[in-house]
Amino acid sequence: MTGLRYVAQADCARVAGLDADPVERAAAFADVCRLNALYMIERAGSGHPGTTFSSLDIVSWLHLEVLQDGDRYFSSKGHDVPGLYAVLAALGRLDFELIHRLRRLDGLPGHPDVAATPEVVTSTGSLGMGISKARGFVLADRLRGRNGRVFVLTGDGELQEGQVWESLQPTANRGLHEITVIVDRNEVQSDTWVSEVSDLGNLGAKVAAFGWAVADCDGHDLAALRDTLESLAGERRPKLVVAHTRKGAGVSFMEPHELARTDTALYGYHSGAPTPDEYERAVDEIRTRLDGRLAELGAAPVELVTPERPTHLSAGPGERQRLVPVYGEALIEAAEREPRLVVLDADLRYDCGLVDFRLRYPARFFECGIAEQDMVSQAGAMALAGLLPVVHSFACFLSTRPNEQIYNNATEGTKVIYVGSLAGIVPGGPGHSHQSVRDISALGAVPGMALIEPSSEHEVRAAVDWAVHRAPGSVYLRLVSVRWALGFEPPPVDELVPGRGTVVRAGGDGVFVGAGPVMVGGAWEAAELLAEDGLEFGVVSLPWLRGVDGSWLAEVADGAPIFCLDNHYVVGGQGDAILAALVADAPSVAVLAHKIGVEEVPKSGENNEVLAAHGLDGKGLAARVRASLRTSTAAG
């Protein structure tokens, strides 16, 4: 049998309720949940199998044997959530039908979301916040006379975040023994081995030095986990268990047995979905082991159910712009001309397009781990010492976690280039912790810093050229990571002209202005739809998110209304910059401007359905324009 399949809820509940040794029962239950988590990830087409599997024995044990009424459990890293969903669904604490809707609209978000999912305790996915939150829960409970323990799962790469260490000492000082932290010590973070990215040193000794009770155990040996938790139960201090696990545990080829102990070897199952063939092999392996476990318990095997319609949405038409890979190429070219250029990365080398740079310029590549504040301040000093640092992370993290550090650098008058990928509302799968729709606002007032977002591969090359070789000061380069079809062949761009963009489509009835392939592509689609109504709409790709040339834009619009499109909250995005430029440079045009953007916390889901839900796909944009024109006609 091939194709997607899962274990039905009744079978899940049967295994959970087996009259058997709790350790063996939990191990079998964890494998049931592995099957369902893998199903969810495979069906969604994305997720985090490696960490889901490394933690699933622990999560299963906690939910079957440890947690009681009033206790709280959450994962601080959050991206292991398919495992939690599988457990909660198996136990009937979550509508089981939701397992078919991981990373789909109104389904299960790609990271835990307390506003979306019952039983989720707090929203995580932004790393390092878990222990602080645990303390908040316990202090609030104590104040309100409520009892309850808090169990927090963390990653090990996550421990590179300063907030983890910031939170340890005050938690010990207050004697918050209600808190137990379990570190899923799978030794592999996003790119590769933790030891190669940014080694944790003697983790147990470090945490103990902060006044915590510390123990360690094999995180896949549930008897050992049980004994370890019991041994700590009487402690009046907060407790931390280093649970030694294997990333991808339970699927042999996902475990990093053969991953070389170098920083150039990349682990393949951190995020994304297995290939169909890998999926088959993984299901076979888990199922065979599970059958054996159940047989030893004298229980019948589980049945695997094939879902009715395991459909995927189709992608948009046309050739896709691959901004991040092209960025990586352009950066290498720029480094050839500019010997002062060095690259800093926060454990997202693969996702930020830096794998080849690292190979080409190993001495000019600084892997900083998941430590954005440290990375940015380091870059500031490098700039003072005569280098040109180019700093990378996802936009959601880079614009916020080291926000004060970026400003501190800016006040020093040096030049640092910040590159935030995964910008904007898509991909929608990971959920709002990763959907960067606030970065323009968060960085938009940093003095002397240019903010640019290219919409095509051509613009990416021109943007890198401008940022490295011509920009007088610091630059924030905002990159959409999803490979995205514009719907048209983007014109070549020789060089960026500050404040100005490219008219990619002419039209006298109105002009869409936006940055990035998602907005420009959406504008193109909307223009096509409006053309069916006889309305000729132009499209301007304007890569400048601040410092817009209002006179130029007014000339381009030539009296037609301007619709500013923001792949960002409608407040604080490019639209505000456009309005301000028009009011200052061409007030008569400003009165005809409209802002369109994200108006609420982004939904998690497949890309096109998320855009549609927020009214930011071509259809939604066309509808907004029609409504706007009706209003002005009615008013006029």
Next chain:
Amino acid sequence: MTGLRYVAQADCARVAGLDADPVERAAAFADVCRLNALYMIERAGSGHPGTTFSSLDIVSWLHLEVLQDGDRYFSSKGHDVPGLYAVLAALGRLDFELIHRLRRLDGLPGHPDVAATPEVVTSTGSLGMGISKARGFVLADRLRGRNGRVFVLTGDGELQEGQVWESLQPTANRGLHEITVIVDRNEVQSDTWVSEVSDLGNLGAKVAAFGWAVADCDGHDLAALRDTLESLAGERRPKLVVAHTRKGAGVSFMEPHELARTDTALYGYHSGAPTPDEYERAVDEIRTRLDGRLAELGAAPVELVTPERPTHLSAGPGERQRLVPVYGEALIEAAEREPRLVVLDADLRYDCGLVDFRLRYPARFFECGIAEQDMVSQAGAMALAGLLPVVHSFACFLSTRPNEQIYNNATEGTKVIYVGSLAGIVPGGPGHSHQSVRDISALGAVPGMALIEPSSEHEVRAAVDWAVHRAPGSVYLRLVSVRWALGFEPPPVDELVPGRGTVVRAGGDGVFVGAGPVMVGGAWEAAELLAEDGLEFGVVSLPWLRGVDGSWLAEVADGAPIFCLDNHYVVGGQGDAILAALVADAPSVAVLAHKIGVEEVPKSGENNEVLAAHGLDGKGLAARVRASLRTSTAAG
């Protein structure tokens, strides 16, 4: 003799060059610098005497005996900078005349500023960044084939910041033995004892667990400091010295001998200037000791020079609005009605107006130390657990350091109130690390969050009432800390109406719109000046920094041009929100709007001279209006 006095450069140089035992010479030199640092602080009317004095023996020793060409020294905490200035001026490495211009325009900024002062290595004052910067310097130097050591001074309260711990492990992993960190372990942070605010635990053991070579010594015993540094010199690991010091060391009444070991006892000499009487006593004590030291070295005493014109600028006219104390009162009243209200603070209890709250509601007050990320995530969990947390720090820190944590809380749909004091460009003394002119932009796109800034004590009370009892979601309350005269008697405010403000002065030729006493007071002064030209200008106090009611404002303006005033960068501030509201609600009025705000990194200086330098005092605003009217007349 009474009145301000200092040691002239020739005398400083003489002591620095005495043919004597280096330890005794440095101790005498440190006292010379104590006299001059105290002079600078007293003349400026503000500064940080406690930490300047606790670190001055160390800073003197390093500059006289340790630092060589190619080495770098900087203080990560930064607020001890009067001591560094005194040392550098004494050694002829800084224009000596600058000692008369601490915290004055084009003088010496209140925190180190690499863009303003030769010999300053990096800009600090935003805590916790020092070790990261040291690593950046060393890595850049290594890459460029340059040798040099880096000595970093940190505070001890500063070690509560997560970035410190984030930076330790990678520095050890890379074996950056060039770095020596010296902790000025004076045991007292901004409010009181470090142990009472957020105890550091076993500091030495903690740092050692991260792989550093650690030692400790008496930071006022320079022979011990010498021996300790020498004992570490051969280490191939980064090194950290815990230097045990006394806050205010060298002036007996500034040392905390009699400060009770409770968290309610407040240390009196963290910031600010001594009273004239205290200044006299301090000078006498230092000078007597210094005379004795010099006599033992067979050297003549130093002469104290009285400066020619020790003038202070006069304050503005009228009764001053005391927003922060009134905020503290209003918060206590709100807490009486709202039992869920709890308060969190980041070692700024005194500066944030919370001293009385702590005494009144000790169980509902959570002191978090200098750990803003930890504080904010903790507050988020408290909100999930049913409390209404009110979170405090200076606006510059609260809006940036925990920026991602604030967003994470916002996505959970709970209500948290954030209160940022020290907002805006004044006080100008501390310099740009503390002049919060980017917070509106940094937080302005947080979904569901209201941003409000009151301009009068009446509006403060109404804002607290609205935030606690009526706001549907989270609130950022922006408070100017400087006691500021509006120039008029502010009208009573019953309750805030979302999006709308108060017309405090009518006028048909134009309308100033702004928030906060500095802008509203400046607008009033400008209106008075313009009235002399026959121009009737209105003034609107509009506390809403986002979500402005454009229709209401258009009605108020009644066809007159609107001048939006931002005590913030002109990009991303209230002006952008006003323009967006007008374009959406009243486009014909938008064309008449102008934005005025901060356009470059704020200068450090006395309040009125800083405002004037940025064109934001009454005269500057009036001039901007006149220029604008001339332009539109010419254009029209």
